[in-house]
Amino acid sequence: MAPxxxxxxSLIQHFAAGxxxxxxxxxxxxxxxxxxxxxxxILGGTIGVILMLGVKALTKKSESSMSLITTVGxxxxxxxxxxxxxxAAGAKEGILxxxxxxxxxxxxxxSVSANLGQENATPKRLILITLLMALLLxxxxxxxxVLLGGLSGAALATFLATGLVALLYLVxxxxxxxxxxxxxxxxxxxxxxxxxxxxxxxxxxxKQ
Numbered sequence: 001m002a003p004x005x006x007x008x009x010s011l012i013q014h015f016a017a018g019x020x021x022x023x024x025x026x027x028x029x030x031x032x033x034x035x036x037x038x039x040x041x042i043l044g045g046t047i048g049v050i051l052m053l054g055v056k057a058l059t060k061k062s063e064s065s066m067s068l069i070t071t072v073g074x075x076x077x078x079x080x081x082x083x084x085x086x087x088a089a090g091a092k093e094g095i096l097x098x099x100x101x102x103x104x105x106x107x108x109x110x111s112v113s114a115n116l117g118q119e120n121a122t123p124k125r126l127i128l129i130t131l132l133m134a135l136l137l138x139x140x141x142x143x144x145x146v147l148l149g150g151l152s153g154a155a156l157a158t159f160l161a162t163g164l165v166a167l168l169y170l171v172x173x174x175x176x177x178x179x180x181x182x183x184x185x186x187x188x189x190x191x192x193x194x195x196x197x198x199x200x201x202x203x204x205x206x207k208q
Contacts, residue, residue: 006182009114013179014188016107017171018195020075023104024167026203027082028160035157044158048165056173068115068174069129072108075170076136078163079105083137084144085151085159099202105137107195111175 032041055070079101109130116126151159179188 006118009111009118010179010182010188011191012107012110012114013175014192015195016104016111017175017179018192018197019104019107019199020167020175021171021192022196022199022203023079023101024164024171026200028164028167032157032160032164035153035160037154037157040154040157041161044161045165047158048162048169051162052166052169052173068178069112069133071170071174072112073133073136075108075166076105076133077140078166080137080140080142081144081148081159082140082163084141084146085148085156087141087145087149101137103199103202105134108170109133111178115178 032044051074052071055074056067083098083101112129112133113126116129148159
């Protein structure tokens, strides 16, 4: 498997970062604010920080791609939970979240694949990792519907704040850090906002 061009990899990561940031800002942040529970926000945010720092500590000594793979895996599982809660709240919201987060997942998978390609991963390993990551989404959605669908108030705000921190960590500490291993260009900066605005535009179309 030929290594992916560093420039292409950086562009994919910038786009994925923009999509993830839009999902955090457009879907999670408004719901967290709507609950008006500062204690829940602080508690959920703290849990999110501890969770992601724990993931980083566990993968710190692993191969370079493992930290990104694990962090993306956590993000995909959280995305599934969010989709499950969305469907529990209503079909329209669930469909909107599914569309938004599926786009996010597509480009996160491309980002991970690009990293594995740089390390000359075997096709078997690439397929296995992609399959396992894909299975995390329906797993999270099922858990979200069954266990978290009835959440409201402070309990819901706590979970959403945890998910928000996890998404922001993925953007700032994984995708953009990896992307900035090569010098930024006007194109890579623009690609970030293309991803951000594309997801926001899709959300607006679906809401109509």
